[in-house]
Each structure stands twice: as structure tokens, then as C-alpha cells.
Amino acid sequence: MFVISQTDKRPMYLQIMEHMKQRIAVGDWTAGQAIPSIRQMAADIGVSVITVKRAYLELEREGVIVTRQGKGCFVASDSHVGARIREQELAQHLEQAVRSAAMMGLSPKNLENRVRAMYDRVTDKEKERV
Amino acid sequence: MTDYAVELEGVCKSYRFFELQNIALRLERGTIMGLIGPNGAGKSTTIRILMGLVHQDRGEVNVLGHRMPEEQIQAKWDVGFASDDMRLYDSMTLGWHIQFMKSIYESWDDRYAQVLLKRFGLRAEQTIKGLSHGQRVKATLLLVLARRPKLLVLDEPTTGLDPVARHEILRELTAVMVEDGRSILFSSHNTQDVEQISDKITFIDRGRILDSMDKEAYLDRWRRLRLEAPDGVALRALPGVIGIQQTGRLAVAIANAFEPHLPNAYESTGARVRAVENMTLEEIFIANVERSREEVNA
Numbered sequence: 001m002f003v004i005s006q007t008d009k010r011p012m013y014l015q016i017m018e019h020m021k022q023r024i025a026v027g028d029w030t031a032g033q034a035i036p037s038i039r040q041m042a043a044d045i046g047v048s049v050i051t052v053k054r055a056y057l058e059l060e061r062e063g064v065i066v067t068r069q070g071k072g073c074f075v076a077s078d079s080h081v082g083a084r085i086r087e088q089e090l091a092q093h094l095e096q097a098v099r100s101a102a103m104m105g106l107s108p109k110n111l112e113n114r115v116r117a118m119y120d121r122v123t124d125k126e127k128e129r130v
Numbered sequence: 131m132t133d134y135a136v137e138l139e140g141v142c143k144s145y146r147f148f149e150l151q152n153i154a155l156r157l158e159r160g161t162i163m164g165l166i167g168p169n170g171a172g173k174s175t176t177i178r179i180l181m182g183l184v185h186q187d188r189g190e191v192n193v194l195g196h197r198m199p200e201e202q203i204q205a206k207w208d209v210g211f212a213s214d215d216m217r218l219y220d221s222m223t224l225g226w227h228i229q230f231m232k233s234i235y236e237s238w239d240d241r242y243a244q245v246l247l248k249r250f251g252l253r254a255e256q257t258i259k260g261l262s263h264g265q266r267v268k269a270t271l272l273l274v275l276a277r278r279p280k281l282l283v284l285d286e287p288t289t290g291l292d293p294v295a296r297h298e299i300l301r302e303l304t305a306v307m308v309e310d311g312r313s314i315l316f317s318s319h320n321t322q323d324v325e326q327i328s329d330k331i332t333f334i335d336r337g338r339i340l341d342s343m344d345k346e347a348y349l350d351r352w353r354r355l356r357l358e359a360p361d362g363v364a365l366r367a368l369p370g371v372i373g374i375q376q377t378g379r380l381a382v383a384i385a386n387a388f389e390p391h392l393p394n395a396y397e398s399t400g401a402r403v404r405a406v407e408n409m410t411l412e413e414i415f416i417a418n419v420e421r422s423r424e425e426v427n428a
Contacts, residue, residue, distance in 0.1 A: 004326070011349060011408055012326070043308045046301045048162055050329035054346050 002045055012047055016055035021064060024075055025085045032077040035065065134192065135159045135281045135313035136180055141189030143175060150175055150337045153189070157315055157330065162307060164324030164345075165317040166415060167334035173317040174213070176334065177285050180315075181211050194281055207235075210279035212270045214286060218258045224269050225254030228276075235277045243276035250298060264295040271299060275306070282306065284316040288323050296320075300327055325349075325411035335419050336426070352409045352417075353388040357381040358402040368395050372421055384409075384417050 002019045004012055023029045036044065042052040056073065059065045064081060067073050075081060101111040136157040143150040150172050157163045167173050178184040180191055182202030191198040196205035218227060224247075232238040247254060250268040261269060271287065282303075288296045304327050306312055318324050324331060325345070332342040341348065359365050359379050367374045370387040381401070385392060393403040409417075 006322070009408065013346065039308050039310075043305045046297075046304045046326070048304070048327050048329045048345065049307055050161070050344065050346050 004045065004047060012051050013054040013058070016041075016045065016047075016052060017059055020055065020059060021085045021088075024064065025082050025089070027082060029075050031075055031081050033075045035073050035075060037072055133158060135161075135194055136163075136315055137190070137192040138176070138180065139190040141176075141179060141186045141191060143179060143184065143186050148172070148175075148337060150179075150186075153179075153334075153339055155332050155339065155342050157313055159313050160307070160311050161329040162303070162314040162316070162327055163330040163332060164328035165315065165332050165334060166319060166321060166324050166411075167317075168319065168419065171334045172337045173334055174285055177213070177283060177315075177317060181209070181283060182206075208280040209283060210274035210277055210281070211283045212274045212285070212287065214267075214289065216270055218266070218270065218273075220259040221257060223255055223257050224252060224261075224272075227258070227269070227273055228254060231273050231277065237278050239276050239278050242278065243272065246272045246275060246302070249302070264291050267291060268295065268299070271302070275302065280312055282312075282314040282316070284314070286318060287316055288318060288320055296323070303327055321410070321412040321415050331411070333415065333418060335422055338422075340418055340422050349408070349411065349414070351386055351388055352414045353385045353392075354407040354409055354413075355383040355385065355393065355396065355403060356405040356407070357383060357396055358404055360400045363400065365396070365399065365401055368392065368399075373417070386414075386418075 002016070004015055008015055010018075020029075020035075029035060035041075038052050038056055039049055041056075042049045045052070056065065056067070060067060063076055063078070064085065065073055066076055078084070097115075098111065101114075106114070134156050136155070138153050138155050141150065141153040148170070153172075153176055155163075165173050165176065175184060179186050180193055180198060182193075182199035182205070185199050193205045194208050196202070198205065228243055232240065232243075246252075250265075250272060252265060252269060252272065256265075258266065258269070267287065267290070271284075274282065274284075284303075287303075288299055291299065300323060303314055303316070306314065328345050330343065331345050331348055333340040355371075357365055357380070359376065359381055361379065365374055365376055365381045365383070367383065370385045370389060370392055371383045372386045374381055374383040376382075383396075393406055396403055
């Protein structure tokens with residue numbers, strides 16, 4: 001069940017988009033699968049139809065979902081949609097990291113070394129857990 | 131049949147100390163409209179006029195295709211109205227009220243009434259006088275919802291409720307909208323409720339409508355820009371900005387007609403844009419009322 005966060009500063013429609021993308025990314029919703037109608041989703045989350053409609057329209061524009069007249073809404077049948085969303089997420093995180101680095105005046109080389117060090121630290125931790 | 135569940139045009143009503151001026155609003159079928167305004171803004175008067183309880187001095191009022199107040203009897207079969215001053219019979223049980231409504235309204239849905247009883251944590255054998263304020267509000271709403279009216283008109287349905295009860299009621303209102311073509315108009319001074327469940331927002335203050343439009347488009351027009359001015363420069367309000375406040379080098383600009391190029395426009399005046407923030411309906415509401423009162427007083 002998805003809950004709108006009141007401390008999240010982003011508009012509700014963006015939160016809904018993110019939630020739907022996550023469901024696809026984790027494999028709850030698979031390529032081509034039918035998803036709830038706009039009205040149903042609005043009632044499930046407890047928000048206005050217009051807000052959900054906006055989230056669906058934006059997701060359709062991004063090619064994440066498709067609407068077929070009279071049949072309903074579906075996850076895009078492109079089988080890589082989950083991977084594509086994870087790719088987008090990564091790109092966003094990288095962009096933020098690069099912006100922060102630029103603001104601090106780090107060189108690309110310096111940032112690269114930091115990323116390498118972070119990669120080793122995180123993978124080491126993962127190994128410890130296993 | 132019109133496409134509007136509610137249509138008001140040029141509606142005026144004068145009282146000795148209060149005047150409703152030229153009210154115009156339209157609620158499309160299948161949508162929820164939140165009517166927001168401070169206390170005494172004219173929300174309840176507007177609602178009373180569209181229910182035919184108060185007659186306008188001038189102007190057209192249409193509810194589900196019926197002219198008001200002339201055709202209020204026909205209109206009321208399809209309209210569910212609930213307000214704080216609705217009186218239930220204190221010594222009777224909720225179950226008695228349910229039977230009473232069932233005997234009057236053909237559209238009464240007994241199964242739904244049972245579901246609502248459970249969901250709202252109410253019991254049919256309770257007498258009205260034994261109910262708490264929150265339970266009473268929920269009981270009133272149950273009696274209106276289970277009629278499954280085409281239009282729900284609710285005057286401050288969440289006022290004085292605890293967070294749990296408020297949440298239950300908002301949930302139930304959005305659930306109503308699953309069925310096509312049903313409409314809700316509700317008033318509130320809780321902007322968070324309105325932001326969450328409304329498709330359309332109408333702002334009212336001192337008897338005038340300040341804005342009435344699609345919620346998503348409306349929220350999108352407002353932004354707060356955090357700016358840094360070059361030394362000794364006072365930033366001015368560029369087009370689309372309704373107010374700017376500066377202390378030292380830091381300034382905050384409020385835009386009510388935000389365009390994506392606005393941050394660039396400030397950058398080209400030599401300012402640095404530190405952040406562009408979305409605003410909550412509450413922040414917009416306050417900025418809007420303050421501005422309109424300044425205009426009136428100027």
C-alpha cells in the first residue's frame with residue numbers, strides 16, 4: 001500500500017510516479033501487465049483523480065506505461081522497462097553526485113577516486129553480510 | 131443535461147455586515163471541489179445558496195440541471211447535504227435513523243450502510259445523544275453517503291475531528307469517486323485535506339472568489355525562489371512574481387505565474403538562484419489572501 005508522505009517536499013503526482021516506477025523496478029509489476037485504472041488508484045491511495053491522472057500522463061510520456069482506449073492501463077510491453085527505470089535512477093544519483101563535487105571544486109579524477117573507494121567499501125560490507 | 135454538477139453565475143447576497151459578491155463557479159460532473167477560505171469568508175453562505183436554503187439576491191444557480199431555489203425539491207433527491215448544524219434526533223438510535231432514511235430514499239444502499247458502520251466504528255444500537263462529536267459527524271456522513279447521491283455537498287466535514295477520523299472520512303470521499311459521474315463539493319479551512327483530495331480548488335475571502343481552478347495547474351503556477359543578490363542590489367519583482375522580500379543579500383520571491391525561464395531571468399539580473407521550491411496549498415493560501423487584502427486596502 002502506497003502512502004503519500006507529508007514531509008516529502010515533492011508534489012504528490014511525482015511521489016505517485018516514483019511509487020509506480022518502484023513497483024516495476026522491484027518486479028511487482030511486469031512488462032505488459034494490467035495496472036489499476038486512474039479512478040481505482042486514486043481511491044486506493046486516497047487522493048484526487050486529477051493528481052493520479054497527471055502521474056499516469058507523465059509516465060505515459062516517459063514510455064513507462066501505456067493506455068489502451070477502452071481496455072485500461074498497462075505497464076509498457078518493452079521487457080527492459082524495469083532495467084530502464086533503474087538506469088534512470090542511477091543517472092539521477094550520479095548527476096547529483098557530480099553537481100555536489102563540482103560545487104566543492106573536485107576534479108573529475110578526484111571524484112573518480114572517491115567513487116572507486118566508495119565502491120570497494122560498499123562491496124566489502126556486502127561480502128561481510130554474506 | 132449540463133456537464134456541470136454545480137454552476138453559479140453572478141451570485142450576490144447582501145447582509146448587514148457581509149456581502150457575497152458576484153460568485154461564479156463551476157463543478158464538472160465526476161470531480162471533487164474544495165472550497166477554502168478563512169472563517170467568515172462566505173463558504174457556508176455559498177453552500178446554503180446552492181442548496182436553496184438561502185435565496186440569492188441576484189444571479190443564476192444550477193444544481194444537477196435544476197434551477198435553484200425554484201427547483202430545490204427535485205434537486206434534493208440527488209443531492210446529499212451534510213453540515214455541522216444538521217440535527218439528528220437525540221433520543222433515537224443510529225439504527226432508527228438508518229431505517230428512516232431507507233424509508234424515504236429509494237436509492238438507499240443497505241449493504242453500503244453496513245460497510246460504513248463497520249468502517250467508521252459505529253453501532254446501530256447507539257443513541258445519538260451518547261455519541262462523541264467525531265462519531266456524530268461520521269453518523270451524519272453515513273446517512274448521506276448510503277443514499278448514494280449524485281452530488282455530495284459537505285460543509286466542513288472534517289472540522290473538529292481527530293486525525294484518525296479525518297483520515298477515514300477523506301478515504302471514504304475518494305472511494306465515492308470510483309464510480310463515474312459522481313461529484314463532491316466540500317468546504318474546509320484545512321488546506322491539507324483540500325490539497326489531498328480535490329480536483330479543483332476555489333479560494334474565497336471576504337465574500338469574493340480569489341481563484342477557482344484545476345488543482346494541479348494551480349499548484350504548478352506557484353513557486354518560491356530563494357535568491358542571492360549581488361552586493362548592494364535590491365532585487366525587484368519580475369513578471370509573474372507577486373512579492374519579494376530581501377534581507378541583506380538573501381531574498382525570497384513568490385511567483386504566482388511561474389514559468390520555467392523565471393530562474394534564468396533572475397540570473398541575468400546578476401542574482402544567483404539558490405533554490406526553486408514548490409509551495410503547499412497552505413502557503414499559497416496565506417500568500418494569496420494577504421495579497422488580495424493588500425490590494426483591497428490600497
